[in-house]
Amino acid sequence: MQRDGKEKVGAEGLKVAALVSVGRHPVTGRSRRAEYDARAVEIGLSLVRSGDLSLVHAGECSPETEGALRAYLGMGIDAIDVLQQPAGSDIVPALEAWLRAAGPRVVLCGARGETGEGSGLVPFLLAERLGWSLVSGLAEVESVERDTMTVLQALPRGQRRRLKVRLPAVVTIDAAAQPARQSAFGPARRGELCPLAAEVTPDAAAREWTTAPARKRPKRLKIVKASSARDRFKAAAAKAEGSGGQVLTGISAQQGAEAILKLLREEGVLR
Amino acid sequence: MSEIVRRDPRTEWIARNRLHPEHDAVLAQLHGGAPAAQWMGPNGIIRRNPHAVGFIGPNGIRRIDRSGAQTANAAGASRRDTAAAPARRRVQIDIPAFIIAVVADMPGGRLSAHDRDLLGLARQLADGAVQGAVLLVSFGESRDEGLAEAGVDRVVNFSGEAFDGYAPEQRLTALGGIERQHEPRHWLFPDSPLGGAELGRRFAARQGERPATQVWQIADGQCTGRGAAGTIDVTRGLRRIVLALPECAEPVSDTVHAAEAVAPPAALPQALRRIEDLGAVAVDPAGVALAEAEFILSAGNGIRDWDGFHRTARVLGATEGASRVAVDNGFMPRHRQVGATGTWVTARVYLAVGISGAIQHLQGIQQCDKVIAINTDPGCDMVKRADLSVIADSSEVLAALVELVEGVRREQRNAA
Numbered sequence: 001m002q003r004d005g006k007e008k009v010g011a012e013g014l015k016v017a018a019l020v021s022v023g024r025h026p027v028t029g030r031s032r033r034a035e036y037d038a039r040a041v042e043i044g045l046s047l048v049r050s051g052d053l054s055l056v057h058a059g060e061c062s063p064e065t066e067g068a069l070r071a072y073l074g075m076g077i078d079a080i081d082v083l084q085q086p087a088g089s090d091i092v093p094a095l096e097a098w099l100r101a102a103g104p105r106v107v108l109c110g111a112r113g114e115t116g117e118g119s120g121l122v123p124f125l126l127a128e129r130l131g132w133s134l135v136s137g138l139a140e141v142e143s144v145e146r147d148t149m150t151v152l153q154a155l156p157r158g159q160r161r162r163l164k165v166r167l168p169a170v171v172t173i174d175a176a177a178q179p180a181r182q183s184a185f186g187p188a189r190r191g192e193l194c195p196l197a198a199e200v201t202p203d204a205a206a207r208e209w210t211t212a213p214a215r216k217r218p219k220r221l222k223i224v225k226a227s228s229a230r231d232r233f234k235a236a237a238a239k240a241e242g243s244g245g246q247v248l249t250g251i252s253a254q255q256g257a258e259a260i261l262k263l264l265r266e267e268g269v270l271r
Numbered sequence: 272m273s274e275i276v277r278r279d280p281r282t283e284w285i286a287r288n289r290l291h292p293e294h295d296a297v298l299a300q301l302h303g304g305a306p307a308a309q310w311m312g313p314n315g316i317i318r319r320n321p322h323a324v325g326f327i328g329p330n331g332i333r334r335i336d337r338s339g340a341q342t343a344n345a346a347g348a349s350r351r352d353t354a355a356a357p358a359r360r361r362v363q364i365d366i367p368a369f370i371i372a373v374v375a376d377m378p379g380g381r382l383s384a385h386d387r388d389l390l391g392l393a394r395q396l397a398d399g400a401v402q403g404a405v406l407l408v409s410f411g412e413s414r415d416e417g418l419a420e421a422g423v424d425r426v427v428n429f430s431g432e433a434f435d436g437y438a439p440e441q442r443l444t445a446l447g448g449i450e451r452q453h454e455p456r457h458w459l460f461p462d463s464p465l466g467g468a469e470l471g472r473r474f475a476a477r478q479g480e481r482p483a484t485q486v487w488q489i490a491d492g493q494c495t496g497r498g499a500a501g502t503i504d505v506t507r508g509l510r511r512i513v514l515a516l517p518e519c520a521e522p523v524s525d526t527v528h529a530a531e532a533v534a535p536p537a538a539l540p541q542a543l544r545r546i547e548d549l550g551a552v553a554v555d556p557a558g559v560a561l562a563e564a565e566f567i568l569s570a571g572n573g574i575r576d577w578d579g580f581h582r583t584a585r586v587l588g589a590t591e592g593a594s595r596v597a598v599d600n601g602f603m604p605r606h607r608q609v610g611a612t613g614t615w616v617t618a619r620v621y622l623a624v625g626i627s628g629a630i631q632h633l634q635g636i637q638q639c640d641k642v643i644a645i646n647t648d649p650g651c652d653m654v655k656r657a658d659l660s661v662i663a664d665s666s667e668v669l670a671a672l673v674e675l676v677e678g679v680r681r682e683q684r685n686a687a
């Protein structure tokens with residue numbers, strides 16, 4: 001694994017930004033670095049030297065969030081820009097202004113936040129407003145050229161797809177990317193959080209929502225539609241058995257293999 | 272038997288009239304010669320013969336079937352059969368008041384379970400005081416014949432080279448065309464990774480509207496969705512663009528709709544192609560996690576030739592799995608075990624070689640679509656579960672399989 005901060009694609013002067021947020025531990029509920037954002041920073045560190053990777057956070061800078069943000073610094077980052085935003089504000093305009101000013105070629109984001117609405121819309125809104133390309137579900141960056149980059153996108157079932165993306169680009173990162181390195185305590189203490197004033201847009205729509213702890217969703221029942229009680233009983237008591245399977249007896253291995261191969265071809269699993 | 276029920280008013284009248292001289296003969300004939308279980312006595316009282324109720328089952332025990340299906344045998348069995356299978360109501364919507372657009376993932380050209388749930392949700396929104404229609408938007412070649420049963424009134428299909436592979440920008444312009452042409456009241460997307468989740472968010476960003484994401488319930492004009500990594504529920508007024516989770520509604524089960532094809536919008540603006548799809552990358556099947564592998568070749572206690580098994584997995588490009596016995600005997604690593612104490616797999620094709628199909632193993636493969644068994648015992652449980660079973664020796668079949676596949680590959684290489 002590529003671990004020691006060496007850039008694997010010798011892109012000189014490539015500017016990369018990562019958007020980081022404050023996460024929440026699923027069990028203890030404490031603030032921590034967000035899992036996907038940390039993976040995004042890890043990808044950033046594999047692309048460029050830590051000096052060329054700028055991290056930005058939009059939100060409050062309070063003692064609780066500071067601990068979480070310092071965990072990113074502990075990955076070998078010198079400073080994080082913190083755009084001051086009170087709770088309940090729309091962070092997209094502030095981030096957009098910051099990105100326009102900084103002008104990175106690649107913006108790395110986690111797929112979705114761990115607090116708040118967590119809708120995963122921010123990368124899409126930023127890409128749309130800036131007119132940049134967007135790729136979701138990034139697994140790996142293979143190479144970065146002057147105005148394109150080649151990436152691997154994670155598909156379901158462990159498959160990968162190679163894409164060539166025009167720069168500048170916004171990419172989202174989820175569980176398919178390699179896990180983030182541990183955060184070291186010393187660098188986390190030494191690193192700097194630079195608070196920046198930024199325009200504040202209140203999120204008016206969110207005020208009308210009601211939020212509650214997630215309710216457990218009911219398990220779906222198998223509903224049997226039958227006209228008589230007897231039919232319903234029979235359906236409920238029936239053993240789930242894959243009936244109608246084809247059984248080939250008394251054939252040679254050759255014929256058996258052909259039958260299997262035919263089914264594999266029909267299902268399209270044979271490449 | 273003919274479907275038409277012919278009534279004979281005269282015999283019916285005689286059967287009712289117990290004073291008629293032919294009454295007994297007609298009753299006997301109506302009940303198919305068997306003694307009647309119930310009749311009206313001479314004083315107008317219903318008489319029952321308990322010995323005539325029911326029938327003698329295959330092992331000599333009297334069975335009583337109270338569904339009415341059995342006693343009706345004599346009279347109109349065919350009529351009851353048709354009544355037993357509830358027919359779906361046919362619905363035709365000619366002039367809908369509004370349109371609900373559903374953008375289905377349709378992996379492999381067929382509706383997924385998630386798509387069906389979404390169509391059920393769309394029906395909830397469309398069938399109200401004013402009748403709307405459900406418009407299915409699909410990309411790529413559609414191979415699903417069950418669209419009408421899934422609750423689709425109209426279908427727009429975009430296919431062609433431009434929409435193949437990963438083409439979110441092209442798809443987005445197509446959706447823009449639908450937006451202009453039909454002005455849907457709601458847009459529903461499945462919130463599935465790399466399918467509707469991405470397209471829906473792109474579309475919402477393009478329209479400049481805030482969607483409701485991860486929605487799992489819509490009721491009374493409010494929608495409830497998950498937020499904050501699934502730890503909270505956000506309830507808000509129903510949005511125009513909704514990204515819904517699986518099982519957000521029950522799929523349609525009692526109606527059949529028209530599923531009428533509608534021509535896609537004629538002139539679509541040319542999309543700016545910023546992303547180029549360079550195609551799928553060959554991944555090492557051995558590196559794919561068992562739980563998400565698509566094609567698993569699984570070994571049990573019936574494997575004699577382990578080198579041959581590993582070779583087959585390599586040639587077929589399958590991920591290896593194993594039963595507990597194969598693992599306990601040390602032939603396979605523990606993380607390859609399938610079943611109750613191993614991994615629950617979701618493969619599309621599961622090829623079980625020399626596995627007897629113990630319940631602990633079958634539990635692990637519940638979600639597999641197609642199961643193929645190679646076994647020497649035609650009576651084992653795996654053969655009962657399998658869609659295709661080959662009763663033969665495992666080593667020979669695997670060797671033949673390798674030979675066939677390699678033979679085909681060699682031919683292709685020679686031809687090329």
Ligand SMILES: Cc1cc2nc3c(=O)[nH]c(=O)nc-3n(C[C@H](O)[C@H](O)[C@H](O)COP(=O)(O)OP(=O)(O)OC[C@H]3O[C@@H](n4cnc5c(N)ncnc54)[C@H](O)[C@@H]3O)c2cc1C
Binds near residue numbers: 571572594630
């Ligand atoms: C608590 C508990 C948990 C368990 N959890 C699991 C689990 O998670 N996963 C699991 O797999 N098992 C599990 N088991 C074990 C399970 O009950 C069975 O013992 C096991 O699955 C049997 O494995 P098998 O089918 O490979 O072996 P067997 O039952 O020995 O079956 C071998 C099969 O191979 C066939 N065969 C033999 N020779 C050949 C040949 N030359 N060619 C073709 N076919 C041949 C035979 O006809 C037979 O059907 C669990 C058991 C317990 C008690």
